[in-house]
Amino acid sequence: MFAINKDLFKQIYKLIKSYNNIVIARHIGPDPDAIGSQIALRDSIKLTFPNKNVYAIGAGVSRFKYLGSLDKIDVTTLEDSLLIVLDVPNFIRVDGIEDLKYSKIIKIDHHPKEDIVGDVDFTSNNYSSTAEMIAELILNSKLMMDTNVAESLFMGIVSDSERFLFRNTTVHTFEIVIRLLKDYQIDFLSLYDKLYEKGFNECKFEAYITDNMTITENGLGYLIIDNNEIEKLGLDSSAASVAINKFNFIRELYCWCFVTYDERNEIYKVNIRSRGPVVNEVAANYHGGGHAYASGARISKKDDIDKLINDLDKLCSDYLGKENE
Numbered sequence: 109m110f111a112i113n114k115d116l117f118k119q120i121y122k123l124i125k126s127y128n129n130i131v132i133a134r135h136i137g138p139d140p141d142a143i144g145s146q147i148a149l150r151d152s153i154k155l156t157f158p159n160k161n162v163y164a165i166g167a168g169v170s171r172f173k174y175l176g177s178l179d180k181i182d183v184t185t186l187e188d189s190l191l192i193v194l195d196v197p198n199f200i201r202v203d204g205i206e207d208l209k210y211s212k213i214i215k216i217d218h219h220p221k222e223d224i225v226g227d228v229d230f231t232s233n234n235y236s237s238t239a240e241m242i243a244e245l246i247l248n249s250k251l252m253m254d255t256n257v258a259e260s261l262f263m264g265i266v267s268d269s270e271r272f273l274f275r276n277t278t279v280h281t282f283e284i285v286i287r288l289l290k291d292y293q294i295d296f297l298s299l300y301d302k303l304y305e306k307g308f309n310e311c312k313f314e315a316y317i318t319d320n321m322t323i324t325e326n327g328l329g330y331l332i333i334d335n336n337e338i339e340k341l342g343l344d345s346s347a348a349s350v351a352i353n354k355f356n357f358i359r360e361l362y363c364w365c366f367v368t369y370d371e372r373n374e375i376y377k378v379n380i381r382s383r384g385p386v387v388n389e390v391a392a393n394y395h396g397g398g399h400a401y402a403s404g405a406r407i408s409k410k411d412d413i414d415k416l417i418n419d420l421d422k423l424c425s426d427y428l429g430k431e432n433e
């Protein structure tokens with residue numbers, strides 16, 4: 109069990125209480141943890157302080173509409189706001205705050221620390237998800253929770269831990285989830301339909317990846333995904349990010365990565381996952397980062413793709429060497 113930092117939670121509550129305009133932001137290319145955390149915290153603050161203006165900002169993603177709606181506001185009209193940054197460690201990846209005037213930051217994030225430092229800062233790698241951190245905050249402060257808030261947090265936790273399969277899952281994760289389930293009567297089976305229902309085209313995409321992935325003798329799987337394949341199946345640019353989590357627990361793979369070309373931004377986007385080697389330090393050398401076992405990178409020169417693949421293969425080889433010692 110973690111030591112609960114009640115003093116930190118008091119400081120977060122106090123700062124939220126002192127502002128009338130509150131903007132909650134998160135990373136670009138959001139996942140259910142980022143959006144679920146934003147919506148849960150916004151709705152909890154509104155439940156607690158009905159007269160405050162609280163906005164969850166950033167581009168919406170149609171496939172995650174079931175999590176609730178974000179706020180479309182012109183942030184330039186807001187004076188003296190409190191910025192709450194969730195699930196992202198670096199300013200460059202925060203969505204939608206370029207024109208926002210804010211005087212203080214609260215940061216809540218489970219990624220390794222980078223350049224964002226909150227005036228009140230709740231950053232820790234020990235949580236499965238940002239949603240787990242927000243659940244802990246709400247359950248241990250005067251912020252209020254209801255079934256909707258609990259459901260958004262549950263979906264964030266379940267999604268970022270890949271249904272408690274990822275190595276970021278702890279006993280604490282289960283303790284928090286039990287409280288959400290017990291105290292707020294979440295109908296979790298019906299939420300799984302929203303989280304896991306998929307089209308047959310997504311199954312076909314996974315089959316394309318399975319058929320075409322190269323696997324090295326060190327246990328690295330990699331694939332440079334053909335954009336035509338994504339288009340042909342009627343999928344969008346998030347297809348690789350969704351599919352990457354489906355390749356866990358394959359005996360022949362210790363680490364796997366997909367490369368997709370983002371034509372609009374003229375950059376290669378890389379999704380990296382691992383069930384052994386720590387990959388975020390390699391990702392950091394290629395304009396990336398993330399968690400020990402789930403990272404991403406951005407590559408502008410095609411040659412660097414080969415370099416990254418070689419680095420990851422070397423990582424697998426070193427890992428295997430240590431395992432066999």
Ligand code: AMP
Nearest residue numbers: 379380395396397398402403404405406
């Ligand atoms: P993804 O494969 O896009 O789901 O990303 C996996 C993890 O890596 C997430 O926690 C992201 O926040 C992080 N991540 C992805 N791309 C980058 C990047 N270019 N820089 C830093 N972190 C990243």
